[in-house]
Amino acid sequence: MHSSAQEELYLAASKVPWVPQGDGIYFKPLRINRKAGSWINLLKVQRAGRVNRHRHLGPVEAYVLAGSWRYLERDWVAKAGDFVFEADDDIHTLEVVGDAEMITLFSIHGPFEYLDDQDNVIGAETADSKLDRYVRHCEQFGIELAPIIF
């Protein structure tokens, strides 16, 4: 094994678990780059789930695989097959539209901070926090770690 940044990755993603991250919210990490602080994951949000208001410190790309969702702060609805880009500093709140759960591939280039209504930071997610949550979940359920850490 070498440590080149160009090293390829083949991942049987079906073997990576859906890790609970909140009420009706799960993520499946595909690649976590601790040095760059970036990560790629599938996000699954069930009907009643919501990703609370947050601010991204880096840009985000998203490709919707199933279901529909929107940001409360926007007019558009992202549907299966749609692509979304959000610049860094964007603040939004993600909510599912319709009855079906959504699954979306997110590429996240830096931490994001959860905000309250007065824009106070009340929590954060980073590449390390996603990794920690994934590793703890695998340890709890005896799941082998996938080669997703770079």
Ligand SMILES: [Fe+2]
């Ligand atoms: Fe976001």
